[in-house]
Amino acid sequence: MEHARAHLEDAFHDEVALEAHPGAPEDAYDPRRGQHLSGRLLAWLASEDSAGAANGGRVVGVTERDLFIPILTFVFGEAQLGGRAAVASFARLRPPPSTPRADALLRSRLAKECVHELGHTWGLRHCDRPRCVMGRWASVMDVDGKEGLFCADCRARMRDFEQRQRGSGQP
Numbered sequence: 001m002e003h004a005r006a007h008l009e010d011a012f013h014d015e016v017a018l019e020a021h022p023g024a025p026e027d028a029y030d031p032r033r034g035q036h037l038s039g040r041l042l043a044w045l046a047s048e049d050s051a052g053a054a055n056g057g058r059v060v061g062v063t064e065r066d067l068f069i070p071i072l073t074f075v076f077g078e079a080q081l082g083g084r085a086a087v088a089s090f091a092r093l094r095p096p097p098s099t100p101r102a103d104a105l106l107r108s109r110l111a112k113e114c115v116h117e118l119g120h121t122w123g124l125r126h127c128d129r130p131r132c133v134m135g136r137w138a139s140v141m142d143v144d145g146k147e148g149l150f151c152a153d154c155r156a157r158m159r160d161f162e163q164r165q166r167g168s169g170q171p
Contacts, residue, residue, distance in 0.1 A: 001062065007111035008060075008118065011133070011149055021048060024065065038067040038078035038087055046085040058084045058121045060114050066091040076113050076137070079120035082161070086117035093140060109140060112148045119150065123161035127154050 001018055008016045028040035045061045060079075067075050067089045076093060079086035093109040095102045115133050127134035132151035137143050150158065 003107040004062065004111045004114045007148065008114055011115045012118070021061075024063070030068070033068060034066070035068040035074065036063070036065040038069055038075055038089075041065075041067070041087045042078060042080055042085045045087060046080070046083070058086070058118055060086040060088055060118050062110065062114065063087065063089050064091055065089055076143070077117040079117040081120050081125070082123040083121055086114075086121055088113040088117050093143065095140070105144075108148070109143050112143055112146055115148060115150075116146075119154065119158070122158045124150075124154050124157055127151060129153070 005016045005018050024036065025040055025044045028036045028044070030037060041061060041063070045059050067077065067087065069075055069078065074092055075089075077086060077088035088110065090106060090110050090113075093106060093113060095105050099105060112133055116137075119134050124134050126136045129135065129151045131145070131147045132154055133146050133148050134150060134154045135142070135146055137146070
């Protein structure tokens with residue numbers, strides 16, 4: 001988690017705090033699929049972090065649980081577009097144990113996924129630039145091909161979103 005925290009600070013140019021909040025809502029688990037509904041985890045995260053909401057903070061929950069949305073087999077994570085909560089899972093980001101430098105690869109993938117999902121909370125949609133962290137990814141190979149940081153266009157869009165929020169009086 002320390003690697004993800006440092007990467008988030010680099011990507012967002014802001015301080016990031018780590019907090020442990022074990023648990024999850026029981027109704028997020030779908031026994032038929034053997035997975036957790038990411039949208040339910042998002043709602044739970046937003047409700048659990050009321051202190052962050054008061055100061056305009058954002059939260060990304062990191063879990064080992066396998067996530068899904070109803071229309072997809074799985075997701076690496078999900079976020080509230082323009083909201084304040086995101087969730088990232090390393091269930092499908094974990095390389096096989098025999099992979100050289102497997103731990104480093106998992107840390108890199110998780111850091112990129114956290115930046116990507118928090119980018120959505122800043123109003124960023126998927127980017128067409130091949131190396132931008134906001135690009136779409138359907139496989140871990142896609143994740144591995146990303147830089148892990150925002151392209152210049154996405155960074156500018158993020159600043160615009162922040163200015164619009166300030167102008168509307170939102171935290």
